[in-house]
Amino acid sequence: MTVHEQFAEDLALYALGSLDGEAAVSLEQHLEECAACRQELARLQGDMALLALVTSGPAPPQRARQRLLKAIVHEPRSLRTVFLRRRWWTLAPVFASLVLAVFAILLWRENARQRDRIEALRADAASNQATFEEAKHLLALLTDPGAQHITLVAAQSKPQPAGKAIYMPRNGALVFMASNLAPLPPEKTYELWLVPMSGNKPMPAGTFRPDPKGDAMVMMPPMSAGVEAKAFAVTIEPEGGSLTPTMPMVLEGS
Amino acid sequence: MAELYDRYSPLVYSVALRVLTDTGAAEDVLQEVFMQLWRHPASFDARRGNLGPWLAVIARHRAIDVLRKRRPQTDLEEVVIAIDADLEGKAERARAAEKVRASLHTMPESQRQALEMAFFEGMTHTEIAAQTGEPLGTVKTRIRAALVALRRAVNA
Secondary structure (H helix, E strand, O other): OOOOHHHHHHHHHHHHOOOOHHHHHHHHHHHHHOHHHHHHHHHHHHHHHHHHHOOOOOOOOHHHHHHHHHHHHOOOOOOOHHHHHOOHHHHHHHHHHHHHHHHHHHHHHHHHHHHHHHHHHHHHHHHHHHHHHHHHHHHHHHHOOOOOOOOOOOOOOOOOOEEEEEEEOOOOEEEEEEEOOOOOOOOEEEEEEEEEOOOOOOEEEEEEOOOOOOOEEEEOOOOOOOOOEEEEEEEEEEOOOOOOOOOOEEEEEO | OHHHHHHHHHHHHHHHHHHHOOHHHHHHHHHHHHHHHHHOHHHOOHHHOOHHHHHHHHHHHHHHHHHOOOOOOOOHHHOOOOOOOOOOOHHHHHHHHHHHHHHHHHOOHHHHHHHHHHHHOOOOHHHHHHHHOOOHHHHHHHHHHHHHHHHHHHHO
């Protein structure tokens, strides 16, 4: 640490008590922040003590000793003065420690909060992953060409074309599965229709062609959300589908 | 307290007497300095330096306050002394005093004069400049140079 040269001479005057006015105020402000200059001030006080040594003269009279010893009998002593009158900067390390402690507690709490959030997110992610895996398995089963689709009908009766639509009006999600459908010529296609509850005309809900065994599926066609279905129907339409159903209906259900 | 008094009162008294040139007033300062030490023993602790030098500086400050008829300017607890020389023993103090005298003797007259006016008469640098007819900056430089010269002389 080096003493700041611009204060060096003022420090000597300050030690002697001969600095006043603005210079003294500015030096005191600097001393509060500068340990090197505080140390130099202490050394200058030491230099003054050296100068005091050359004053050796007669010893004080005996009466001065009596006077002092008599006076101290009646005087209380204080042990607290230093702490109470100490300059604020001598307590700076204490304040700094307190501030650091508070800061550390805040950081620790924030850290704990973030850890809780991470745990919650991790649990959510695990749950989502499980749901996703389940959905993936279900989807794989439904769409795998190797999966066996068996339609059960009343015993001893001939299998008839049949379909099942699973529809969620709230978000327009739809899955339709059909079985025992007759094969179609190449220029024809089956088309699924949603018949709205409102009485409006039927809405196209996807075209499909059955596999050689007569099974077919329509999954999640682009449907508007919020349409209540009165019924679903299947018709045979030209390749590419139609905007209005062509009678007769092959399948119908409500 | 009696023991401390016996050890350090000659130093405290001689500083006060040199400044005030009046035995009664010097005795008052002596009394005051030791009463302060008695009342607030914690105001001096080892971090403030050796007790002898500390008492000498306190005595000088109090004596200057009396000389200039002003309220005490220096807070006891603010006086912190750093000193390399060992001044606890009487013999050590005498040796150091000898070096200080030699140093005062060899330093330029104007420097010694400025230091003594500031230290023993409590004159501000402005007053010293006015009295000696020297520029303020010169007076400041001289005072510091003189103090540092004493330090060097004793530590040499």
